[in-house]
Amino acid sequence: MEKKTRILVIYTGGTIGMQRDNNGTLVPFDFNTIEQEFPSVRHLNVDISVHKMSPIDSSNVTPALWLELSRIIAESYDNFDGFVVLHGTDTMSYTASALSFMLENLTKPIVFTGSQIPMGILRTDGRENLITAIEIAALRRFGRAVVPEVSLYFQNKLFRANRTTKLSADALNAFDSPNYPPLAEVGVNIVFKENYIRQPRVWGGNLSISNSFVTDVVVLKLFPGIAEQTLRSMLSVEGLRGVVLESFGTGNAPTAEWFIDILRDAINRGITILNVTQCVRGRVAMELYETGLRLQDIGVITARDMTSEAAVTKLMWVLANTTSKEEVAELMLQNLRGEFTE
Ligand code: ASP
Numbered sequence: 001m002e003k004k005t006r007i008l009v010i011y012t013g014g015t016i017g018m019q020r021d022n023n024g025t026l027v028p029f030d031f032n033t034i035e036q037e038f039p040s041v042r043h044l045n046v047d048i049s050v051h052k053m054s055p056i057d058s059s060n061v062t063p064a065l066w067l068e069l070s071r072i073i074a075e076s077y078d079n080f081d082g083f084v085v086l087h088g089t090d091t092m093s094y095t096a097s098a099l100s101f102m103l104e105n106l107t108k109p110i111v112f113t114g115s116q117i118p119m120g121i122l123r124t125d126g127r128e129n130l131i132t133a134i135e136i137a138a139l140r141r142f143g144r145a146v147v148p149e150v151s152l153y154f155q156n157k158l159f160r161a162n163r164t165t166k167l168s169a170d171a172l173n174a175f176d177s178p179n180y181p182p183l184a185e186v187g188v189n190i191v192f193k194e195n196y197i198r199q200p201r202v203w204g205g206n207l208s209i210s211n212s213f214v215t216d217v218v219v220l221k222l223f224p225g226i227a228e229q230t231l232r233s234m235l236s237v238e239g240l241r242g243v244v245l246e247s248f249g250t251g252n253a254p255t256a257e258w259f260i261d262i263l264r265d266a267i268n269r270g271i272t273i274l275n276v277t278q279c280v281r282g283r284v285a286m287e288l289y290e291t292g293l294r295l296q297d298i299g300v301i302t303a304r305d306m307t308s309e310a311a312v313t314k315l316m317w318v319l320a321n322t323t324s325k326e327e328v329a330e331l332m333l334q335n336l337r338g339e340f341t342e
Pocket of ligand 1: 058087088091
């Protein structure tokens with residue numbers, strides 16, 4: 001008889017497991033409300049184990065949680081066929097993006113999900129999200145995982161995790177992947193878009209984890225009227241190593257001399273500046289306008305169509321794993337986990 005697929009569900013917290021306190025405020029709770037759903041989950045014919053972390057609201061997530069998650073996954077990697085991570089929606093795209101960079105030679109699914117309404121509430125979206133995420137993590141064809149990458153499942157859509165962003169604070173379809181098609185759409189059937197699913201370079205390789213992040217970075221969103229003094233102070237923070245510059249449109253920024261000088265000076269001091277567009281859709285193309293070209297000329301690096309979440313987590317990870325500035329630039333321009341469109 002064929003062995004049942006084994007799935008490890010890792011619970012980190014978030015609305016899915018929250019309860020109201022005496023003031024009616026949602027606070028992290030234990031796993032009980034979720035576990036009550038397990039009789040229905042058991043019908044999936046999958047062996048499910050649960051690892052409960054101490055539950056937090058995902059606004060409190062730091063790289064420490066990313067390291068802890070990767071440690072749990074690494075330790076149980078050989079004993080499970082797939083992983084489902086239950087996480088608060090607020091920063092889920094950051095954690096899932098970070099994990100995608102940390103885990104090399106991944107051949108098993110890691111599916112992130114959560115909910116907008118707690119499990120304990122009748123109208124919860126958590127039940128469907130959890131059950132389908134488990135089903136997707138468990139799916140195998142010819143002995144291999146159908147989705148062997150870090151993904152995010154929410155409201156009938158499966159996305160590549162490092163392409164996602166939380167777009168709605170209150171809609172049930174909170175997530176989107178604006179620059180990459182969904183990996184699967186869920187209706188009566190789960191329809192996979194095989195061509196969009198990333199396959200491992202080798203199936204037999206060992207999972208390798210590089211687990212450190214540099215937090216000396218800043219995300220700097222431009223706006224008309226940004227003051228010289230503000231920009232100068234932000235970029236002269238001691239120890240700063242990287243900047244994700246959220247620019248206008250196709251990667252444009254003011255051409256004022258003081259603005260360019262401050263950026264050039266930061267680059268000369270060894271700080272990496274990555275150009276991400278503020279637009280939800282589309283990509284950076286610095287060569288299009290003079291306002292972009294100036295940035296390119298002083299050595300600002302294009303993030304192409306990466307999300308801010310992917311850009312900042314990749315930068316934090318790359319900075320921790322390489323020493324030279326040239327190597328950092330080279331890795332930022334390499335498509336490591338399908339995080340941008342070539
Ligand atoms: N504040 C919650 C969190 O991110 C929101 C959610 O899970 O939907 O932990």
